[in-house]
Amino acid sequence: MTEPTAPETTPFEQDAAPTSETTGQPLEERGSNRSRRPSSKAFREFMASQWAPAPAPVVERDAVADHTERRRAAISERFPGERLVVPAGSLKVRSNDTDYRFRPHSAFAHLTGLGTDYEPDAVLVLHPTVDERDGEAVPTGHEAVLYVRPMAGRDTEEFYGDARYGEFWVGARPSLAEIEARTGIRCVHLDEMLDAVGKDAGQVPIRVVPGADQATSNAVDAIRGAHEENGERDAELLEALSELRLVKDAWEVEQLREAVAASIKGFEDIVRALPRAAEHARGERVIEGVFGARAREDGNGTGYDTIAAAGDHATTLHWIRNDGQVRHGELVLVDAGVEVDSLYTADITRTLPVDGTFTETQRKVYTAVLDAADAAFAAARPGIRFREVHEAAMAVLAARLEEWGLLPVDAATALTDEGQQHRRWMPHGTSHHLGLDVHDCAQARAEMYLDAELRPGMVFTIEPGLYFKSDDLAVPEELRGIGVRIEDDVLVTSDGVENLSAALPRRPEDVEAWMASLTRG
Numbered sequence: 001m002t003e004p005t006a007p008e009t010t011p012f013e014q015d016a017a018p019t020s021e022t023t024g025q026p027l028e029e030r031g032s033n034r035s036r037r038p039s040s041k042a043f044r045e046f047m048a049s050q051w052a053p054a055p056a057p058v059v060e061r062d063a064v065a066d067h068t069e070r071r072r073a074a075i076s077e078r079f080p081g082e083r084l085v086v087p088a089g090s091l092k093v094r095s096n097d098t099d100y101r102f103r104p105h106s107a108f109a110h111l112t113g114l115g116t117d118y119e120p121d122a123v124l125v126l127h128p129t130v131d132e133r134d135g136e137a138v139p140t141g142h143e144a145v146l147y148v149r150p151m152a153g154r155d156t157e158e159f160y161g162d163a164r165y166g167e168f169w170v171g172a173r174p175s176l177a178e179i180e181a182r183t184g185i186r187c188v189h190l191d192e193m194l195d196a197v198g199k200d201a202g203q204v205p206i207r208v209v210p211g212a213d214q215a216t217s218n219a220v221d222a223i224r225g226a227h228e229e230n231g232e233r234d235a236e237l238l239e240a241l242s243e244l245r246l247v248k249d250a251w252e253v254e255q256l257r258e259a260v261a262a263s264i265k266g267f268e269d270i271v272r273a274l275p276r277a278a279e280h281a282r283g284e285r286v287i288e289g290v291f292g293a294r295a296r297e298d299g300n301g302t303g304y305d306t307i308a309a310a311g312d313h314a315t316t317l318h319w320i321r322n323d324g325q326v327r328h329g330e331l332v333l334v335d336a337g338v339e340v341d342s343l344y345t346a347d348i349t350r351t352l353p354v355d356g357t358f359t360e361t362q363r364k365v366y367t368a369v370l371d372a373a374d375a376a377f378a379a380a381r382p383g384i385r386f387r388e389v390h391e392a393a394m395a396v397l398a399a400r401l402e403e404w405g406l407l408p409v410d411a412a413t414a415l416t417d418e419g420q421q422h423r424r425w426m427p428h429g430t431s432h433h434l435g436l437d438v439h440d441c442a443q444a445r446a447e448m449y450l451d452a453e454l455r456p457g458m459v460f461t462i463e464p465g466l467y468f469k470s471d472d473l474a475v476p477e478e479l480r481g482i483g484v485r486i487e488d489d490v491l492v493t494s495d496g497v498e499n500l501s502a503a504l505p506r507r508p509e510d511v512e513a514w515m516a517s518l519t520r521g
Contacts, residue, residue, distance in 0.1 A: 048155040059181040064113035080139035082205040084126040087213035105212040106436040107241040115343045122148040146185045147193035198223040207237040242443035247457040255344035262338040263346040266294035271518045283326030284308040299338040303345025304438045307335035314483030315467040349487030356515045369484045372396040372464040380497045387450045390430040393464040398422040431460045463487030
């Protein structure tokens with residue numbers, strides 16, 4: 001990556017840093033080349049001249065805009081008469097003068113439809129609207145306004161001098177008019193946001209999404225004052241925004257289908273690469289890299305750090321170091337998902353025999369997990385509670401562990417709240433909601449999540465597993481070092497569920513045939 005530097009022969013000014021004409025803040029001068037930016041009048045005049053006119057962009061309203069309008073209306077109904085502040089978030093430093101790729105906060109993306117092709121620091125504000133009725137102000141809804149930092153002109157120093165925001169360094173940003181045309185939301189310069197939020201402070205309650213952007217939260221706190229209930233009120237907003245995503249609309253389901261389809265291609269790439277992985281000192285990295293390439297080619301990237309866990313590493317639930325060998329005769333557990341440009345992600349796990357064929361013991365464990373997954377699928381339908389999906393899977397696994405003589409009690413006792421011995425080998429939940437976040441809707445109340453009834457449009461995972469660590473003396477030696485998880489992405493329909501990832505084989509014989517077809521010749 002290039003740094004903000006300049007030829008040695010250019011005159012420099014070292015005492016005063018230029019400021020951004022957009023933000024009013026000092027322009028970025030980071031790293032070893034601090035104070036080495038050319039700032040002569042001649043240089044500034046030359047940089048501002050002889051640029052071709054920018055072509056007029058052809059901008060159409062985003063397909064998601066009608067859906068986001070309905071989403072904003074739904075959250076508006078929850079908080080009549082209140083001002084709601086939803087930041088996109090800011091850039092985050094990765095190391096010294098380099099930032100992570102920007103990803104907006106999921107609540108912002110859900111309410112605006114703006115994803116990876118958008119710049120940081122934007123803030124969506126829902127301003128309350130009122131009507132006068134019988135001398136009283138009656139809330140009628142909200143007006144949505146997007147406060148954004150538009151691209152600076154090429155006659156400004158920000159264009160070439162700001163390594164964090166300047167077009168010369170990071171590319172063009174859309175204009176206010178372009179964003180407004182895409183989203184259907186009125187767009188205003190970011191500089192006007194704080195005045196608009198604070199114009200009637202003390203009269204209109206203000207909530208801000210916590211954790212999205214600390215600078216925005218601090219500014220809102222300065223406007224509304226320090227009150228103990230602020231944190232609780234902000235948490236209620238985040239909770240409501242999370243619950244708003246529990247049921248996906250048609251556009252969201254389509255995005256998830258695209259994410260799943262791309263992920264299935266990634267798993268096919270992994271199988272083709274297994275021979276190379278088995279010969280590499282860090283074969284798990286080969287698997288991670290192959291899937292990551294597919295994710296970047298077909299989408300925005302991976303929706304979460306890929307788990308490529310071979311052998312005993314598969315018994316570590318969140319193994320993301322991926323620095324181990326992929327050995328012949330062992331299993332490799334791959335938990336991975338492509339995040340598409342709209343930021344919706346898949347979440348799929350397959351446990352694969354490195355050589356393409358399960359051993360008898362591996363097949364025994366794999367089949368137990370598959371039977372548990374099938375029981376969860378059979379239970380899942382509209383009207384049952386979310387937690388019942390997990391209970392169906394656990395009943396199968398507890399029975400199998402009892403059959404194998406591993407439980408210190410019978411399965412029925414283990415399944416009681418006072419028991420739970422089977423959870424030694426299956427400690428996680430069987431399902432979680434899926435969408436903009438891999439663990440979507442995580443701030444929802446328990447009565448809206450675990451204790452809620454399934455409804456058409458909900459999308460979640462089914463992912464039971466069994467994990468026998470290599471040093472687990474409570475199991476026979478033949479089981480030690482075997483970890484198996486099978487995970488699919490599920491859409492609740494009017495009469496049951498649809499397995500969105502069904503194109504990826506699940507039964508052991510089908511997995512073996514599929515792997516053989518991909519590595520043949």
